[in-house]
Amino acid sequence: MMDLQLTDDQRLIRQQAARLLADRAGPQQLRQTVAAATGFDAALWRTVARQLGWCAMTIAERHGGLGLSLTELSLVVEAAGERLAPLPLWSTACAAAPLLSAVATEEARAAILPRIAAGEIAATVAWGDLGAADPLAATPVTAVPANGGYLLDGLVTQVVDAEAADLVLVPARLAQGLALFALERGAGHETRQIETLDATRQIGALEMRGLRLSADARLDADGFTPRAAASAIATANLGLAAEQVGAARAVMDLTLAYVGERVQFGRVIASFQAVKHRCARLEVDLAEARAMVLGAAANFANAEDDERLLEARAARALASDLLFRAAEESIQLHGGVGFTWEYDPHLYLKRAQAVSALLGSADRHLEAIAEHLLAEACHER
Amino acid sequence: MSDDRLAALRAEVRAWLSEHLAGRFEPLRWRGHAGDGDALPELRKEWERELAGGGWTCPGWPAEWGGRGLSVAEQVAFQEEYARAGGPGRIGHIGEGLIGPTLIEFGTPAQQQRFLPAIRAGTEFWCQGYSEPQAGSDLANVRTRARREDATGDWLVHGQKVWTSLAHLSDWIFVLARSEEGSTGRHGLIFLLLALDQPGIEIRPIRQIGGGAEFNSVFFDGARARAEHVVGAAGEGWRIATALLGFERGISTLGQQMAFAQELDLVCRIARENGAARSPELRQRIARAWAGLRAMRYLAMRALCDDASREGRLARLGYKYHWSNWHRDLGRLAMDVLGPDGNVVDGDPRRERLRRLFLFSRADTIYGGTSEIQLNLIAEQGLGMPREPRGDRS
Numbered sequence: 007m008m009d010l011q012l013t014d015d016q017r018l019i020r021q022q023a024a025r026l027l028a029d030r031a032g033p034q035q036l037r038q039t040v041a042a043a044t045g046f047d048a049a050l051w052r053t054v055a056r057q058l059g060w061c062a063m064t065i066a067e068r069h070g071g072l073g074l075s076l077t078e079l080s081l082v083v084e085a086a087g088e089r090l091a092p093l094p095l096w097s098t099a100c101a102a103a104p105l106l107s108a109v110a111t112e113e114a115r116a117a118i119l120p121r122i123a124a125g126e127i128a129a130t131v132a133w134g135d136l137g138a139a140d141p142l143a144a145t146p147v148t149a150v151p152a153n154g155g156y157l158l159d160g161l162v163t164q165v166v167d168a169e170a171a172d173l174v175l176v177p178a179r180l181a182q183g184l185a186l187f188a189l190e191r192g193a194g195h196e197t198r199q200i201e202t203l204d205a206t207r208q209i210g211a212l213e214m215r216g217l218r219l220s221a222d223a224r225l226d227a228d229g230f231t232p233r234a235a236a237s238a239i240a241t242a243n244l245g246l247a248a249e250q251v252g253a254a255r256a257v258m259d260l261t262l263a264y265v266g267e268r269v270q271f272g273r274v275i276a277s278f279q280a281v282k283h284r285c286a287r288l289e290v291d292l293a294e295a296r297a298m299v300l301g302a303a304a305n306f307a308n309a310e311d312d313e314r315l316l317e318a319r320a321a322r323a324l325a326s327d328l329l330f331r332a333a334e335e336s337i338q339l340h341g342g343v344g345f346t347w348e349y350d351p352h353l354y355l356k357r358a359q360a361v362s363a364l365l366g367s368a369d370r371h372l373e374a375i376a377e378h379l380l381a382e383a384c385h386e387r
Numbered sequence: 388m389s390d391d392r393l394a395a396l397r398a399e400v401r402a403w404l405s406e407h408l409a410g411r412f413e414p415l416r417w418r419g420h421a422g423d424g425d426a427l428p429e430l431r432k433e434w435e436r437e438l439a440g441g442g443w444t445c446p447g448w449p450a451e452w453g454g455r456g457l458s459v460a461e462q463v464a465f466q467e468e469y470a471r472a473g474g475p476g477r478i479g480h481i482g483e484g485l486i487g488p489t490l491i492e493f494g495t496p497a498q499q500q501r502f503l504p505a506i507r508a509g510t511e512f513w514c515q516g517y518s519e520p521q522a523g524s525d526l527a528n529v530r531t532r533a534r535r536e537d538a539t540g541d542w543l544v545h546g547q548k549v550w551t552s553l554a555h556l557s558d559w560i561f562v563l564a565r566s567e568e569g570s571t572g573r574h575g576l577i578f579l580l581l582a583l584d585q586p587g588i589e590i591r592p593i594r595q596i597g598g599g600a601e602f603n604s605v606f607f608d609g610a611r612a613r614a615e616h617v618v619g620a621a622g623e624g625w626r627i628a629t630a631l632l633g634f635e636r637g638i639s640t641l642g643q644q645m646a647f648a649q650e651l652d653l654v655c656r657i658a659r660e661n662g663a664a665r666s667p668e669l670r671q672r673i674a675r676a677w678a679g680l681r682a683m684r685y686l687a688m689r690a691l692c693d694d695a696s697r698e699g700r701l702a703r704l705g706y707k708y709h710w711s712n713w714h715r716d717l718g719r720l721a722m723d724v725l726g727p728d729g730n731v732v733d734g735d736p737r738r739e740r741l742r743r744l745f746l747f748s749r750a751d752t753i754y755g756g757t758s759e760i761q762l763n764l765i766a767e768q769g770l771g772m773p774r775e776p777r778g779d780r781s
Contacts, residue, residue, distance in 0.1 A: 009460075010685060011692035262770060277773035282766035289765050290705040293689075294682045297702060301685025320678035375677055376670035379655050 010297075010304060012077070019078055023060075023085035026053070031089040033350060036206065039092045040353070043201065045208025046170040047092045054082075054093060055125030061099045062123035064241075065107075070120035076241065076303040080248040084299075087252025090206040090357055094128040094167035100245025101166075102129035102175050104238040106225065109186055114225040118173070118188070127172035131242075132162040132212050134177055139319070139366030139374050141239065142177055142184060142232035147214065149178040149185055156224060158187060158195075158217040166364070168197040168210025175225070176212075183229035187219060194218070204360035206353060236311040240318035243365055244302055247318070250325035250361060251296045254332040257354035258288055261336040268341075281339060288332055295324040316378060319371035326361070326368040333358040393464050396457075400468040403441050408472055412437065417740075419476030420646060422747025424601035428478070428556050435479045435509030445483045445507045452491060452499070453507040459691055466642030478556055480639075482506035482513040486561050486580075488634040493618055493627055502559075502580070514583075516548040516562035516605060517628065524760045526563075527572045527625065531607060533564040533579060535621075540614030542566070542579055544587075544607040550754070554590050554603040557583055562612070563628045566621040576624030579612040587611065597746040640687050640710065644680065647714060650744055651676055653737060654721045663724040672720050679713045697769075704769045708761040711751035718748035 012020070030050050039047060054060045063079040065071025072078075079099055086095050103122050106115055121127045134145025147160030158178055165174065174189040174197075189195050194217050197210045232239075262285060265276040275281050302317035309317070336351040337344035344351050362368065408416060412434055418426045438444050447462045448454025457465065477483070487506050490498055505511035522528040531546025544564055554560065560581050567575025583590070587610035592600035619627045655673060658664040664673075686709060689702040721741040722729040728738060729745075752758045766772040 009692070010688040011694055017696075262772075266772070274773065279763070279775065282770075282772050283759070283762045285770060285772065286708075286762040286765035289701050289769060290708050293686060293698070293702045293705040294679065294709055296698065297685040297689050298678070298682035301682070301688070317681060320681050323675070323678050324682060369671060372671045372674035372678070373667075375674035376664075379673060379677055380659055380664040380670065 010301060012081075012300075016078060016081060020081040020085060022058075023082045024088070026058070027085055027089045027091055031086075031091040036090060036092075036350075036353065040205040043205055044169075045092050045199075045202075045206060046094065046167070048170075050091065051093050051128065051170070052125070054095065055098070055128070057125075059123070059125065060095060061103065061125055063099065065103060065119050065123040069115060070123040072123075076244065076306045077300060080244065080299055080303045083245050083248040084252035084255075087249030088256040090253060090256075090353060092206055092208070094130060094170040094208070096242075096245045096249060097130035097167040097171060098122060098128050101131045101133075101238070101242045102171075102173070104241040105131055105175055105186070105235060108235050108238040109230040110225040111227050114188075118225075128167065128170050129173040129175065130165060130167045130171040132165045132168075132174055132176045133365070134162070136164050136166075136365065137363050137367070139370040140232055141365050142235055145177050145179055145184070147176055147178040149180050149187065151180075152218070155218060155220045156185075156187065158214040158219060160214055162212040164200065164209050165197070165212045167208050168212055169199050170208055174212060176214075180229060183231060184226075185229055186225045188223050188225055189214075189217075189219075193223070202360065204356040206357060207360065233311075236315050239365070240306075240311070240314040243315075243318040243322045243371075244299060244306075246361060246364060247295070247299045247321035247325035248303075250322075250329040250358075251292065251299055253354055253357055253361075254288075254292055254295070254325070254329045257329075257332050257336045257351060258285070258292065260350055260354075261285065261332075261339050264340050275339075284335055284339065288328075288335060291324070291328045291331070295321065295328045298324050312378070316375055319366075319375050322366065323368040323371040323375075326358075326371075329354070329358040330362060393460060396461055397464050397468050400443070400465055401472065403443065404468065404472040404474065407437055407441060408474060415475040416473035417475070419478075421476070421750070422597055422601075422743040423599065424476055424553060425556075425599050427475075431475055431478050432509070432512070432556070434475060435477070435512075437509075438479075439507065439509035444479060444509055445487060448483075448487065448491065448503075448507070452487075452503045463641045463691070466639050467645055470642035470645030478512050478553060479506065479509055481515055481552070481557075482511065484639070485515065485631050485634060486513050486559075489561075489618065489627065489631045492630065495615070497615060498580070498618065511559060512553070512557045514551050514554045514557040514560050514605075516551060516560045516581075518550045519547060520549055524757055526628075527576075529563050529565060529576065531562065531564040532568075533562075533566045533577050533612070535566070536611075542577065542612040542614070542617065544579065544581065544610045544612060546607050548605040548607075550593070550602045551590075551605045552602045554583065554605050555592060555600075559583060560605065561618070561631075562607075563624050566624070573625040575622060576628070577621045578618040578624040578627040580616040580618065581607075581610055581612045585610060595746075596749065597743055640706070641684070643710075644684055644687065647680055647683075647710075647717070650717060650721070650741070651680060653741065654717070654724050657721075657737065657741075658724045661724070661726065661728070663726065669720070669724060672716075672723075676713070676717055676720060679709075679716075683710055683713060701765065701769045704761075704765045707756060708758055708765070711748075711758065714744075714751050715748040718745035721745055 060082050062071040063074045067073040133141035135141050149156045149158050172191045176187045177184050196213045199210045202209050265281050268275050298321045302321050333355040343349050415434055419431050446455040446457045446465055449456050519529055533542040533544050536543055560583055562579045564577055566577035587608045589606040591604045593602050594600050663669050686702055690706045722745045767774050
């Protein structure tokens with residue numbers, strides 16, 4: 007039996023993250039983020055990335071990282087999710103770094119991962135199809151060799167944390183398959199921030215028109231397939247699921263606090279069984295999704311790519327449904343004030359809807375699982 | 388617990404089962420589980436003694452009482468291997484998992500000497516006398532009466548227990564009864580051990596929606612519990628009865644999940660064969676079932692951790708609601724995958740198994756604390772929400 011008990015160190019990491027974010031990313035700061043519509047808190051980012059090493063968790067020690075497991079990373083991402091913290095944490099630590107680890111050359115990894123680990127840069131990935139369960143199956147970006155370098159063309163309509171990122175990793179179609187390019191800040195590409203429903207996460211468009219890159223901007227050796235990036239896609243999904251579980255915890259806590267105070271018919275409404283049971287059912291679903299996320303994170307190092315991806319998809323499917331329902335129930339159980347701008351549940355509803363479409367909606371992940379279960383002989387599992 | 392030792396234990400269990408769950412015991416594979424609990428009773432009793440001979444009854448008990456003193460992780464490994472091999476439902480479960488640990492904790496030395504060896508040896512079987520017609524979810528409402536006979540000090544029991552699993556195959560019953568006249572609620576209760584084979588006890592089977600009869604009504608009309616067969620003292624019944632429920636730590640649930648996985652596997656196989664696998668809606672439900680089962684596995688592992696955090700507590704409290712609803716949903720999914728074939732009763736063993744699943748899983752959300760009670764517990768003990776009003780009783 008795998009030991010799923012968190013270690014004392016893991017608990018401490020989780021508690022410290024929660025405490026820091028309660029202080030630095032509380033409801034007031036969240037409102038400022040929403041008003042400023044930047045989706046990014048540069049000062050907080052410096053603290054967590056440079057001083058606390060949140061992006062260094064899973065990076066190997068030889069690359070300047072802490073060499074910890076996905077469990078530790080999931081715990082801090084979960085804490086960030088609770089506060090809807092405007093940080094490029096998921097993009098950098100759960101998407102860009104794992105993609106580099108999966109498909110970049112050792113030379114490229116040795117050049118970039120230490121900068122991520124040290125918190126010197128924020129990074130992101132311009133997934134070709136941000137809404138797909140296989141976000142590398144198609145990409146609007148093409149690359150052609152030119153004068154010893156490459157010319158890149160294409161418009162990626164939505165890139166998470168595009169403005170905040172100092173480095174954008176761009177999967178592009180080359181004649182022989184996919185190649186991965188590094189766009190450092192000022193490389194000549196254009197990013198344009200988009201106004202979004204979920205104002206707590208930054209999204210930008212990335213445009214490249216005949217963008218000339220030197221040969222060393224290419225990070226892979228000789229092309230890769232989406233399959234080769236499976237562990238990176240799994241990590242990115244697991245990270246989103248952890249974030250969703252954290253956000254669900256927080257919005258459920260808002261609900262519990264409200265129903266514990268609101269008095270009608272001479273009783274707090276938390277004493278009505280109709281209210282209690284709805285809260286309790288959400289708790290079961292939260293325990294389910296959280297167990298799936300932390301279980302998949304703990305199992306990650308021992309699992310093959312197929313299993314990693316299946317478990318990450320399961321975590322996403324559960325967490326996407328969970329967060330949406332937790333936010334929806336929060337508005338409902340808050341009654342009239344739940345519909346107001348002043349109360350916070352709507353921020354979580356907007357996050358719930360926006361994040362549910364990233365890297366594949368719940369039903370797409372379920373379809374991918376079904377394809378695996380029903381296409382070939384079912385193994386004893 | 389090192390992985391090496393666990394692996395060695397698993398190998399030992401596998402080897403023993405492949406040698407012993409064979410020959411005349413072969414028909415027992417996969418039989419006798421929930422919904423099929425009255426299958427092949429005599430052979431299953433013999434199987435208990437076979438298990439005992441191999442030292443595989445009560446492996447979690449201390450060595451003093453013939454156990455192996457296995458850790459939680461080792462017991463889980465044993466349960467998983469047992470389920471993987473198709474080991475039959477355990478008639479000895481109530482003795483091994485519930486009354487045995489209770490007697491080890493609360494019994495007198497004489498009670499321990501009298502009862503534990505026979506449970507360990509697979510020669511005496513137990514059933515649980517808790518629920519009554521008026522005491523289901525509200526267990527503290529038991530009305531079965533126990534009156535002390537002055538001449539002997541024995542206790543004479545009058546009343547009725549219901550939903551008593553496998554009473555017709557058992558030798559002893561433990562009974563929660565009211566020893567203090569006029570008492571209500573959790574006070575004035577007594578925990579008694581009674582031999583079933585005596586005048587004054589009548590066992591009537593209850594036919595279930597699946598057609599079988601695993602459980603029974605047990606009627607007491609002056610049945611006798613000997614003076615030395617009180618566990619704890621008169622008045623302490625509630626404390627003993629609830630402590631007993633705490634011994635069920637869910638170790639067997641990881642074995643149960645092996646059976647769930649096999650059921651899901653069968654559903655997938657049939658879906659591929661009959662074309663149901665082409666239905667987008669059924670594909671979603673099958674995948675959701677897979678995700679839920681994976682999560683259940685991790686949830687059980689978390690629930691078995693000694694994790695005092697809020698999350699740990701909620702994982703434990705939510706576990707029963709989760710698995711029972713998952714299983715009931717799987718039952719319906721199985722029938723939907725079968726389509727019109729699900730309605731045909733022709734003895735086809737795969738269909739029989741799924742039909743049993745469909746019907747018996749209706750009980751999962753009722754026994755051992757209904758879903759509604761589970762949600763109350765989660766809300767009250769897990770989330771600190773106000774308690775339900777309790778009528779006029781303390």
